[in-house]
Amino acid sequence: MKRIGVLTAGGDTPALNATIHGVVTRANARRVEVYGLIKGFNSLFNPRLPHVHLNPLYEQIPELDPTNGGTLLGASRDYLNGSDTDAVSLIADRLKQLGIEGLICVGGDGTLNGMQALSHSLPVVLAPKTIDNDLGLNHAAEASEWRRAETKPGVYCYQRIASNRSIDLDDIVNYVTPGFATAVFVAAGGIERVRTTAESHRRIAIIEVMGRESGYIALGSAYGQPDLILPPEHPVEVDSLVERVIELYEAQKNVVIVCGEGIKDTNGQLLGAKSSSTDPAGNKVFSGAAEALRSRLIDNIGDRYFRQLRRGESAGEVIFTRKVGHTQRGGRPLLFDRFYAAQQGGQAVDLLLDGQTNVIAALQWSRASGFTVSGFPVSGLLDPWGVIHPRKMHPSFYDTERMRPSPLGVEYLQQIFSGAVGHDDTEHLRERLFTPGRLVDPHRSINALMSRRIRYIA
Numbered sequence: 286m287k288r289i290g291v292l293t294a295g296g297d298t299p300a301l302n303a304t305i306h307g308v309v310t311r312a313n314a315r316r317v318e319v320y321g322l323i324k325g326f327n328s329l330f331n332p333r334l335p336h337v338h339l340n341p342l343y344e345q346i347p348e349l350d351p352t353n354g355g356t357l358l359g360a361s362r363d364y365l366n367g368s369d370t371d372a373v374s375l376i377a378d379r380l381k382q383l384g385i386e387g388l389i390c391v392g393g394d395g396t397l398n399g400m401q402a403l404s405h406s407l408p409v410v411l412a413p414k415t416i417d418n419d420l421g422l423n424h425a426a427e428a429s430e431w432r433r434a435e436t437k438p439g440v441y442c443y444q445r446i447a448s449n450r451s452i453d454l455d456d457i458v459n460y461v462t463p464g465f466a467t468a469v470f471v472a473a474g475g476i477e478r479v480r481t482t483a484e485s486h487r488r489i490a491i492i493e494v495m496g497r498e499s500g501y502i503a504l505g506s507a508y509g510q511p512d513l514i515l516p517p518e519h520p521v522e523v524d525s526l527v528e529r530v531i532e533l534y535e536a537q538k539n540v541v542i543v544c545g546e547g548i549k550d551t552n553g554q555l556l557g558a559k560s561s562s563t564d565p566a567g568n569k570v571f572s573g574a575a576e577a578l579r580s581r582l583i584d585n586i587g588d589r590y591f592r593q594l595r596r597g598e599s600a601g602e603v604i605f606t607r608k609v610g611h612t613q614r615g616g617r618p619l620l621f622d623r624f625y626a627a628q629q630g631g632q633a634v635d636l637l638l639d640g641q642t643n644v645i646a647a648l649q650w651s652r653a654s655g656f657t658v659s660g661f662p663v664s665g666l667l668d669p670w671g672v673i674h675p676r677k678m679h680p681s682f683y684d685t686e687r688m689r690p691s692p693l694g695v696e697y698l699q700q701i702f703s704g705a706v707g708h709d710d711t712e713h714l715r716e717r718l719f720t721p722g723r724l725v726d727p728h729r730s731i732n733a734l735m736s737r738r739i740r741y742i743a
């Protein structure tokens with residue numbers, strides 16, 4: 286292979302540039318040209334196939350900085366529907382025209398579903414990314430633990446088969462995804478900061494974190510020491526939650542609750558999605574789990590309780606919400622993310638050059654060897670009908686009684702976070718943030734820098 290393509294699909298993460306850097310570094314060493322495709326699958330739908338040469342003369346272009354969050358290639362939620370065979374063959378032709386012999390998609394489960402169709406036309410490898418940490422399996426047999434029902438002719442709904450199976454951390458397929466560690470770092474820091482207001486003003490804070498229907502970010506936010514964590518996998522039982530909140534409020538005069546954006550009530554209704562809107566990739570758009578939870582607490586605790594304790598404040602004044610929001614998805618990646626994202630990018634190149642296709646450059650962990658990167662076949666992630674589902678946080682990571690990580694959850698997180706922050710991460714704070722240049726120099730957008738490098742096919 287002399288020339289490969291790389292694209293970044295789906296939501297951005299802090300580690301995308303680090304993955305691309307890993308791809309280019311390994312490609313330089315193996316004398317392969319790398320063309321970056323602009324804005325994820327969007328570029329493939331464009332007849333002009335916008336692209337940039339990322340390593341002219343096998344040297345990385347200077348705009349590619351692995352310590353910058355986001356992606357210099359741009360990303361989009363455009364989705365490639367595998368059953369659209371016309372679109373797939375047009376795309377394959379375009380890639381051929383550009384001389385692309387293999388493609389690395391940096392993405393999550395949605396990207397992987399789209400990549401399946403392309404795998405019939407050219408060798409493809411996925412380098413994982415997602416702050417949600419929902420790409421992979423809790424154990425190798427998990428992909429078969431699904432049932433499906435036809436809701437309308439040709440429309441299916443998929444449901445996890447409940448399993449009481451315990452897992453060993455060594456069994457996890459793709460232990461953690463690039464971007465997750467930085468997202469947890471930001472979320473935990475935010476929670477720690479909100480606590481001081483909750484304490485000083487005797488308030489109840491509800492902080493919403495991302496993660497769709499997977500509770501890993503919520504679980505990891507335990508590093509910010511919230512009192513209670515509500516991940517989306519566990520339906521919120523309002524009565525026991527209210528009881529715990531009152532108990533805590535009486536003991537310490539403030540409470541900090543973290544909720545995932547995809548939390549559900551005991552009827553299976555999403556608290557934060559009153560409308561059923563979806564993004565172009567078919568993902569639900571969440572509209573405010575923390576706010577919905579706040580209303581439930583206000584209704585159930587009531588003004589009287591706070592008025593007698595707090596000399597006049599209503600429940601609505603005491604209970605407040607904040608979203609960590611897109612700060613958890615952006616900015617400079619932590620050492621852990623940078624290092625392993627780059628390793629996985631490099632591994633993706635090796636997999637392509639070794640003749641493999643339809644594999645992911647997975648990050649494995651074992652007690653014996655720690656973290657290692659290796660290829661994992663996409664076929665191992667497919668359910669019996671060929672669909673890839675987002676990984677849920679395994680129930681054994683969460684203590685439903687205490688609403689906190691279980692001992693196994695703590696052990697899981699420690700492997701990632703015990704060395705996640707590098708010296709350069711703290712040095713960055715000391716040496717870059719408060720320099721006078723930042724007060725006077727305008728931000729130099731990577732989009733503007735890259736636009737002069739974009740080329741098109743005829």
Ligand code: F6P
Nearest residue numbers: 296415416417495496497546614
């Ligand atoms: O999939 C990553 C993610 O960060 C989710 O956690 C979140 O629901 C979603 O993206 C938000 O997407 P957007 O910023 O595109 O609205």
